[in-house]
Amino acid sequence: MRKKLKAGTLVYVIVLSLIIMSMLGLIIMRNHYLTININFEEERESLRDNINSAVCILEEDSNLLEYDKEQAIFEGSRIKVTVSKQIWGMLDLVKIKARGRVFCDSVMMLSTGMKAKEDSTALWITDKRNYISIGGEALLKGKCYIPRLGVRKGYVEKRSYGRDKVIYGEVKRSKSHLPALFKDISQRYTEAYKYEEVSELESLELENKFSAKTVVIYSSEDIDLTGIKLTDNIKVISEQRILVDSTSRLDKVILCAPEVFLGEGFRGNLQAFVGCRMTVGEGVHMEYPSYVFMKSRVGNVEIHIEEGADICGAVILYGNDESVLRSTSESVIKGQVYVKGRSSLQGKIYGSAYLDKLFFNTRWSKYEDIFYNTEIDRTRLENEMPVLNLFGDSQKQILVEWVN
Amino acid sequence: MIEMKIANINRKIKAGSMPEALVAMTILVVVMLIAFSVLSSTNNYTKPAFKLDALMETNLIVSNQLGDDGEFTGESLDTLEIGRNKIIRDISFYGESEKLLEVRLTALAPNGLVLYRRNLIVRKDED
Numbered sequence: 293m294r295k296k297l298k299a300g301t302l303v304y305v306i307v308l309s310l311i312i313m314s315m316l317g318l319i320i321m322r323n324h325y326l327t328i329n330i331n332f333e334e335e336r337e338s339l340r341d342n343i344n345s346a347v348c349i350l351e352e353d354s355n356l357l358e359y360d361k362e363q364a365i366f367e368g369s370r371i372k373v374t375v376s377k378q379i380w381g382m383l384d385l386v387k388i389k390a391r392g393r394v395f396c397d398s399v400m401m402l403s404t405g406m407k408a409k410e411d412s413t414a415l416w417i418t419d420k421r422n423y424i425s426i427g428g429e430a431l432l433k434g435k436c437y438i439p440r441l442g443v444r445k446g447y448v449e450k451r452s453y454g455r456d457k458v459i460y461g462e463v464k465r466s467k468s469h470l471p472a473l474f475k476d477i478s479q480r481y482t483e484a485y486k487y488e489e490v491s492e493l494e495s496l497e498l499e500n501k502f503s504a505k506t507v508v509i510y511s512s513e514d515i516d517l518t519g520i521k522l523t524d525n526i527k528v529i530s531e532q533r534i535l536v537d538s539t540s541r542l543d544k545v546i547l548c549a550p551e552v553f554l555g556e557g558f559r560g561n562l563q564a565f566v567g568c569r570m571t572v573g574e575g576v577h578m579e580y581p582s583y584v585f586m587k588s589r590v591g592n593v594e595i596h597i598e599e600g601a602d603i604c605g606a607v608i609l610y611g612n613d614e615s616v617l618r619s620t621s622e623s624v625i626k627g628q629v630y631v632k633g634r635s636s637l638q639g640k641i642y643g644s645a646y647l648d649k650l651f652f653n654t655r656w657s658k659y660e661d662i663f664y665n666t667e668i669d670r671t672r673l674e675n676e677m678p679v680l681n682l683f684g685d686s687q688k689q690i691l692v693e694w695v696n
Numbered sequence: 697m698i699e700m701k702i703a704n705i706n707r708k709i710k711a712g713s714m715p716e717a718l719v720a721m722t723i724l725v726v727v728m729l730i731a732f733s734v735l736s737s738t739n740n741y742t743k744p745a746f747k748l749d750a751l752m753e754t755n756l757i758v759s760n761q762l763g764d765d766g767e768f769t770g771e772s773l774d775t776l777e778i779g780r781n782k783i784i785r786d787i788s789f790y791g792e793s794e795k796l797l798e799v800r801l802t803a804l805a806p807n808g809l810v811l812y813r814r815n816l817i818v819r820k821d822e823d
Contacts, residue, residue: 302717309721316728334812345817352796352819366798366815 332394335371339390339397342371346388347401350375350689362391377689379483380525381546381563382583382606382680385502386689400502400696402544403689404581405681408643413437414670416646419466424650425662427451432459432663434670437466448664449654461670470632470648473610474684481587481610484565485548487527499523502695515549517542524695536560544695554578568593572601572623580604580626581678581692588615597623597639606680609633613649621665626672628679638665642672646682753778754801754814780806790817 345365349356357363362372374389380402389398414434417424422439425446426432432443436459445453487508500507501524508527509515515530521541528534530549536542537555542562550567559577564570566586572578576598582605586595594616595609602624608631609617615633619625623639630646636653637645645668652659678690771788782804790796796817803812 305718305721309725312725313728316725316732320732338814341814341816345815348817348819349790349796352793356791356793356796365817369815 335392335395336397338369338371339392339395342366342369342373342390343388343397343399346373346375346390347399347691350386350388350403351691353687354689355687379480380502380544381484381565382477382480382585383563383581383692384689385695399694401694402581402692404678404692405690406679406686406688407675407690408673408677408679409675410686411644411679411682412670413644413646414461415644415668416466416471417650418470418648419468420649420661421468422661425659426458426664427453427662428665429454429667430663430665431455431667431669433461433668435462435464437464439466446662446664448652448659448662449657470630470646471683473608473630473632474682476684477608477680477682478587478610481565481585484527484546484563484585485529487529493520497521498526500525536562566595570595572597572603574598574600576601578603578605583680584608586611586615588612592616593633594618597625599623602626606630608682627677628682630682637663637668640667640669642669643679644670644673753781753783754803754812781811795820 342365346357349365357365357373357375360374360376362374364371365373371390371392374391376387376389378385383402383404385400386403387398387400389396412435414436415432416437417439419439421441423441424438424443425448426443427446427448428451430453436443438459443458445458447453487506487510489508490510491507493509496519498507498521504525506525506527508529510529512531514533514535515528516535517528517540518535518537519539522528522545523541523543524545527546527548532549533551533553534547534549535553535555536547536558538557538559540558540560542560544561546563546565548565551569552564552566553571554564554573554576556573557575558573559579561579561582563583564585566584568586568588568591570584570586572584572595578584578601582603584595584603584606585608586593587608587610589612592614593609593611595607595618597603597607597617597619599620600622604626606628607617607625608628609615610630611633613633615631617629617631617633617635617637619637619639621638624642625639626642628644628646629635629641632648634649634651635647636651637647638652650661650663652662652664678692681688771786773784773786776783776785784800784802784804786800786802787797790798797820799816799818801812801814802810803814805811
């Protein structure tokens with residue numbers, strides 16, 4: 293016998309069903325959003341993997357990734373990567389952008405052409421059909437390219453050379469001229485002086501990210517950066533002189549002027565493109581990556597590195613027979629030195645030196661073709677340190693540092 | 697008040713329709729449960745906990761287990777069992793380069809479902 297239910301029960305059934313359906317719906321929604329969040333996280337991670345992979349590819353062979361072209365690194369991948377590059381002084385500013393279905397991510401890095409391990413040269417001294425003398429506490433350590441007549445122990449300033457060997461490392465013959473600078477390197481000097489519009493320096497502190505347009509501070513007169521803090525994407529260009537002292541704070545900044553003076557005790561990171569005179573004062577510490585590039589075909593030009601100063605990066609002097617690089621005792625250049633001109637080196641070079649002509653003057657005497665108290669030690673440069681691709685031997689983009 | 701309303705409904709609805717309504721509601725709930733279980737078994741609704749495990753495990757493999765490929769000369773395919781998941785590691789040279797390795801990691805759930813794929817390029821001598 294069929295028992296009849298009251299019609300009012302239907303209301304309870306409907307309410308109960310709605311509660312059950314809502315609970316199921318909530319569970320499905322929760323799972324759905326959790327999965328979406330994880331998928332987003334997965335995509336973000338894939339973007340990061342693609343960017344890291346792009347860095348890896350660029351560090352191996354930058355030709356494998358084409359610039360300003362959207363391309364997938366992995367076959368069938370939905371993530372597209374683009375690479376673009378612009379010049380920032382002696383370095384390249386490389387922007388890598390990865391675009392996924394939902395997100396995109398990008399990084400910027402300052403890069404250079406190769407790692408130190410790819411250039412094992414300690415010394416290249418042009419063969420002018422002469423021999424090179426070595427005196428005092430001088431030390432040549434690493435692979436040395438020397439003139440055919442070789443290196444001989446000398447007696448200088450009433451002191452004879454005190455070491456057993458004149459060269460501690462492999463010896464090779466040099467040629468009658470310096471290896472030619474890679475065209476790309478020499479063009480960077482001209483590029484550094486280029487600008488579109490000029491900004492006024494309105495405060496004592498200025499920071500400009502690399503993602504923004506370069507800020508150019510220009511003057512036809514001297515520019516005094518005493519007490520001023522400049523960070524990142526900023527160029528300072530003067531038609532006369534740029535003066536920097538220990539109260540200046542410069543980070544990744546480019547300085548362009550006929551004369552640049554870094555006063556005693558300055559610490560910072562900069563690239564100087566100089567016309568005729570550069571002074572690196574006593575105790576100045578130019579942090580890595582810092583570069584000094586002087587280019588002049590005329591007149592008497594000089595880079596002077598004073599006692600206790602150190603430069604971590606490179607010093608390039610591209611001049612003539614009257615151009616001079618002078619480093620005094622206790623100064624250190626860690627990285628590369630390239631001098632098309634004359635060099636009087638009494639400090640230390642930890643890295644590679646490409647030199648044309650040597651001299652050493654005292655109050656009473658003038659010496660030619662001599663290393664006196666000069667220390668050139670290639671073994672004290674870390675193999676993994678990114679260095680400039682001076683001679684165009686490499687097709688790489690080696691990460692120097694990440695920037696914003 | 698409520699009783700009056702129910703009495704009103706009782707008058708409007710025939711009492712005989714109640715069992716049919718109950719059956720209909722039960723079917724609706726059952727359909728929703730089936731839909732939920734079907735959705736849960738598809739890739740998009742994979743249990744998140746497994747997926748998170750897999751993410752962490754592939755990270756672990758990338759950071760810790762690529763250093764021993766100094767002798768790598770061609771292709772390599774191996775399976776690593778970590779916790780509840782399996783990770784298939786497939787390594788080959790990237791394109792024409794002999795210095796770059798393409799590493800493809802695929803994380804599988806215990807039921808064989810693909811949880812996560814991860815591709816990356818590393819240098820051969822990287823440790």
